[in-house]
Amino acid sequence: MTGFIQCVLSSVTAPAAMIPLQPPAASTIAGGVDKLYYVLTGITAFFAVLIFSIIFYFMVKYRRRSDDEQAPPTHTSLALELTWTIIPSMICAVLFVWASALYVRNARPPAASNEIFVIGKQWMWHVQHPEGPREIDELHVPVGVPVKLTMTSQDVIHDFYIPAFRVKKDVLPGRYTSIWFEATETGTFHLFCAQYCGTNHSQMIGWVYVMTPTDYAEWLAGGEQTVSMAQQGERLFSQFGCGTCHVSGNNGRGPSLAGIYGKPEKLASGQTQVVDEGLIRQAIVNPNSVRVPGYEAIMPTYQGQIDEEQVLQLIAYVKSLGSEERTNGQ
Amino acid sequence: MSELAAHSAHPPGFAHQFETVAQQREAGKLGMWVFLVTEILFFGGMFTAYTVYRSLHLQAFITGSHLLEVKFGATNTAVLIVSSLTMAMAIRSAQTGKRKGQTIWWLILTMLLGATFLFLKFRFEWYHDYVDGIVPGVSWSYHGPYAPGAELFMCFYFFMTGLHALHMIVGIGILTVLTVMTARNKFSPQYYAPLEISGLYWHFVDIVWIFLFPLLYLIGGRYPGS
Amino acid sequence: MSTAIADLHETPADLGVNYLNANYGIRSWLLTKDHKRIGLLYLATITLMFFVGGTAAVLMRLHLIEPQGALFEPETYNKLFSTHGIIMVFFFLVPSIPATLGNFLIPLMIGARDVAFPKLNLMSWYIFITGCGFALYATLSGGVDTGWTFYPPYSSSFSHTHVVAVALGVFIAGFSSILTGLNFIVTIHKMRAPGMTWFRLPLFIWALYATSLIFVLGTPVIAITLFLLGLERILHVGIFDPAVGGDPLLFQHLFWFYSHPAVYIMILPGMGVISELITAFSRKKIFGYTFVAFSSLAIAIISFVVWGHHMFVTGQSIYAGLVFSVLSFLVAIPSAIKVFNWTATLYKGSISYEAPMLYALGFIGLFTIGGLTGLFLASLATDVHLNGTYFIVAHFHYIMVGGAVMAYMGGIHFWWPKITGRLYPDYWARVAAALIFIGFNLTFFPQFVLGYLGMPRRYAVYPAEFQVLNVMSSAGASILGIGYVIPLIYLTWSMRYGRAAGPNPWRAKGLEWTIPSPPPTENFEEIPIVTEEAYNYPTSGVASV
């Protein structure tokens, strides 16, 4: 309780500088979002002050002077009504276009992004770099390089939030979501879970370390784990016997996986889908739902036998098959 | 209450808050229609979920659908349609002031048809599903292709038909009350609003089934190779 | 009509035979079919729920004085904010104005003896307290920790608390909402007095009509959604569980299909109250009656197509996000129209500042801020940063507490003389109104800053740099708490000791002010014939309609 009293005192006596008003802005996304935020704040302040001053003026000017005083009749005005319908509508239209364009830009990762994988589980963030290193509740990234995070959850819905970068996205079980950012300054920034996920939700936090590219390369090399995700995936591929059916060429009992990543694939359901992380994941946990025509529905589900981390490693392996085996095959 | 004396010769069932019998009647009907609108959205939540999953897992839903037997669905549809006719006839006979015995017989017939529906549903469908192990969460032993999606389909099958059956049971309860009221001469060609608005409810339950039948039993067709 | 009342300013020693003293005893209340008594039954119930939810809020704010948490384990804190949210939303705010003031006033305002279905009305209350019972049982026997949003798979498969009991309570209370809405719709359509055309209705009635539409069209969906959630939890089947191809976001869609319009269930009746208060205390006809009336309907309708703005960062499709964003901006327009029309009504008015008017002016200010900060959240790019932070908490408290609760308090004060026949001490009422306004702003304004800084909501512990703002917020909450207790005391006091109010202490317009306070059981000796529009000020000192 003494802490409380001290705080009350300090919040009263301390200079305004003690109260932070702005989070650090440390990504290429932050600037644009902040600009929109300030314009919105300006609009809010303008209309709030406008309405407050008009009301205050009326309150004083038209205060009731005697108990029997009456007001003159009200005259309605279509012109006024239209004015305060149309002006807010136009402001809203401008805001919508601006905010949406910015959002779409912020949602689309540049083609040449570093990819890092994130798994949320109650109550920790598990991060895996393709080169091999893993970390918990920490994320090391290089400055000035676009980074794309592909995220999933092992249990409930989480949300990966880095305030300094102004990026946030729910992390869902059974699906991949992604965010991207390009850090603009080195330093240490908060990482929060922003979707309530149970008892220790508020402790599902961590730090993002933004490093110079050289420091980052050093850090990557310095980890104990030197086996890349694709290599780990390859190990799993043989461990689960995937290669028995998925052989290269068309003679296997399952379709060849070489070079399929990123290509559209026609499915037995009639739909055509691009083979991405989500589709490969689907093929592992619920194979029949994405069966390819010409192959029988014989693949068992691996749900329950394989965790999200291993799925990601297998995906990394399938992706790595892209160039190699295709050239071998040809 | 004194001013109520001014309205002389009120028929039975007239409530004090109304000014005229017509007002009361219209209020009752509007009330039931508004209630049915809430029912549309109540079932609608499930229909929305069903539509979403059906579009995401069409093949699995077809697989699940083929676990059901069309003959029971079709028979039950017919049973409900007959019951709608008898319900309409019950109201008509009250409306035209026929002998009350006639109204009672139409009502009893409607209830019997409702009971037939439930009997078919529970005895020949749900019970067999239980024995066959295609009841998610209770007895599930189906492991064919698309098993997870088919399980999702069966969830919807049981929730939707279960909710519908619950409405049928409530409907039969209401009909029982109406039968007793008719027997006690509560209704006349001037006052039969309870019959009328209960009829709306009964027809609504019929309509729900009219949609459930094709959505649950006939997805993706029943032709060979479907 | 004008013949009915002899002398309005006489203060009779006894209040005559009225709905309160027509008969006595607990049975006469528990079996009443009188809409006025049912309104009071709701008033008692939701006041209890308000203080239960409020206690949870005070404990939360006390806990957050220190970054590592001053009082509780995170588990307890999680239960506190869940209880606070569930009780306040489903058991206080949703029924607040409609079930108390709405029940009491709709028949009085439209010139009817009762609502269309009085028995159904009583049944709605019993359904409601059954729901309350489940919620309170769950709270007392260990609580629930899912947040008021019940998102699966946490709520269906992971939480070890009383999810089913609470969901059942909300499910049951939902039917009370549905039946109340149904009753109001039919009453407003079919029970209006002769001459009471749609465009002569008080705007409070328009607002409640719009609210009832949401009750009727939205509530069934939350009912079925919680029903599915309960079945998923009990039977361990997957409806929303991704393991069998279910989609947890589908729950969120169905949940917000109701729960976003539910925000307007809370604020629309408040807007109706404000239209009554502004006109009565400036003795002025409302500016732009038709615009205010139709904006209520517009809000009710548009509110159903904006729910996806709660899901911009949940993995919803970008395209759906764009659609929901533009629709969300759309709902701002009718709200803005209302604020401008209220302001214009004050122009050249004869404005007095009794407590209800203070609440009304406070409402306009706080609702304006609440509404404008909504633009930050309709804007996709800024929503990404602000979603799930304290900015959201601040925004919706400005709407729900700064808006809906202020209006509720204003309405209770305004119609208290009609309800009880007695006046409350205006001095204390003004003090309480001022305290609530100050305490509210101190509590919630710092939370906008906290949100922008990035502090996520629902955090039992938080980084130390957020402490100053949190302490400010907690200090404000204690003022706010005191502000809410004072009216409880003097209003209770006034029921016995307050001065007799007379039929129309504010010299306001409207049918409810033409009959004695408290009204007789049958409301009107003779059903009035309405010949003029609403708010037809200036009055001549004597109310005549």
Added chain:
Amino acid sequence: MSEASGHSSGSEHVVPVSTYVGVFLALIGLTALTTGVAYIDLGRWNTVAALAIAVIKMLLVVLFFMHVKYSTGLTRIAILAGFFWLLIMITLTLSDELTRGWEIVSHGWSVMIPVVLRLL
């Protein structure tokens, strides 16, 4: 007994028995039809046919058994509102569920064009 519509109590239109029986036969016929059609391979038109027949059956029940053909505009508005809101719920939910896989097609403002084109 003559028709009761003349009564002051506002009793409504009495539907002739022949209408009821006609509607009933139509409903039974349509049930047979929808069942039969399911056994013919029409591709995706099977679903369309099943739903179209269900809608026709619903209309028959609503208009005749539920007397909407003889009722006020208010009743019709209420029913339409119910279905319209159901449509809102389904459409907007699907607008998310079915477009999640879509690529982000463009930068900047022009992103709105495909949205409008594809969703309208």
